[in-house]
Amino acid sequence: MRDHGRHLLPDIPNLWVNDNGNVIRAKKRDEVADLNSLPHQEYLPTYFFGYHKNRIVNFSRNPDLFRKYAHYGGTCHMILTSRGCPFNCSYCGNSYLMDAFGNRVRERSVENCIHELKEVKKYPHIIYINIEDDWFLFHGREWIEEFCREYKRHINLPFMIRAFPSRLDREQFLKLRDAGLSWVLMGIQSGSDRVNYQVFNRKVPFSRVLDATKVIAETKAAPYYEMIVDNPYETEEDQIKTVNAILQIGRPYVLSLAHLTYMPGTKIREMALKDGIADVESYLTRFLMNIEYTYFNKLLYITPYTPRSIVRFLNIPEKQRTDFHAKLVSILFFIVKRTMEPGVYFFITTRGLKYNLVLTVKSVVYIWRSALSIVLSNFLDEEDVKYDEKLKLFRKIKPALFEK
Secondary structure, three states, X not given: OOOOHHHOXXXXXXXXXXXXXXXXXXXXXXXXOOHHHOOOOOOOOOOOEEEEOOEEEEHHHOHHHHHHXXXXXXXXXXXXXXXXXXXXXXXXXXXXXXXXXXXXXXXXXXXXXXXXXXHHOOOOOOOEEEEOOOOHHHOOHHHHHHHHHHHHHHOOOOEEEEEOOOOOOHHHHHHHHHHOEEEEEEEEEOOOHHHHHHHOOOOOOHHHHHHHHHHHHHHOOEEEEEEEEOOOOOOHHHHHHHHHHHOOOOOOOEEEEEEOOOOOOOHHHHHHHHOOOOOOOHHHHOOOOOOOOOHHHHHHHHHHHOOHHHHHHHOOOHHHOOHHHHHHHHHHHHHHHHHHHHHHHHHHHHHHOOOOHHHHXXXXXXXXXXXXXXXXXXXXXOHHHHHHHHHHHHHHHOHHHHOO
């Protein structure tokens, strides 16, 4: 590529090349079976550059400048201890990867993971570790026990994991909490079993979700529960069931809503294209954070923070609603989004950190810039506008990217 540029047709596995209308399909690349053979993910690589004041800067030589631009002040390191997911949810990119490589989950050894984190811990401003495995508890009991022992001994920083509600072991969770588990992200997606089973191909009854939330609550790690909204396959009955289901979850917790996005290669996209609900470019405008502020979405958003009796009063079919219901939901949504949710977020985070004053102060000092921008964006509702403006700009200056 360096010597011949675009005139050289690369013979690289997995790469398809369009040579004047002739598509050259390279051979399929085998997956890397031994993840321990791969290089570690560096926190601040020597090849990391950024654009600052009309010049290109090497961030590894300017770590203070990097922390200025990095999300949450660069206080977090993201690590994968495994690759793959055994589940086949219709909205998830893993469903596409399974078609290409199968659903085998590969894992790194505990020793390999700890070695990476030891290097990361040399940066004194790192205050927590974000373990980004799709399902961390895929690891067996012996792996988890070894990880907890070695992590607490050598790393001893707060960390975050992602959990799946149908496979949540109480004993393992308590050991992880003792090792430093402070935040848990878990997808609920819908409170309707029909939607989860038939639309999302997610074979998890809500009764199992409730069991999982009770285990997480017992550990006192900060719970973040994720749900998918703006789903055209969801009926009003499903929405009412969802709100009633969420009301059963013990408080406190934070609810994160995501707009149903038809990502290329996913089963839900194929279904939506077939049913005429979406087109091939829908994922460019139906992006994750572009939530429609419907009556149901507002009601679902305020459910964790509003008295249950009020939520039940508001959780009724559209034909029974009045202007009073709509105005009350909008007022509560405004109040919750700007006051109650940040308060709950701060409380569960502080509790997740086991009320460690030093860590709490560091979190505030290091994270204030990103946190302030998020609060202001929520208050002004600017983020979606900014995304739409950027999308229009790119369509104008790079039209070839949007050609079918």
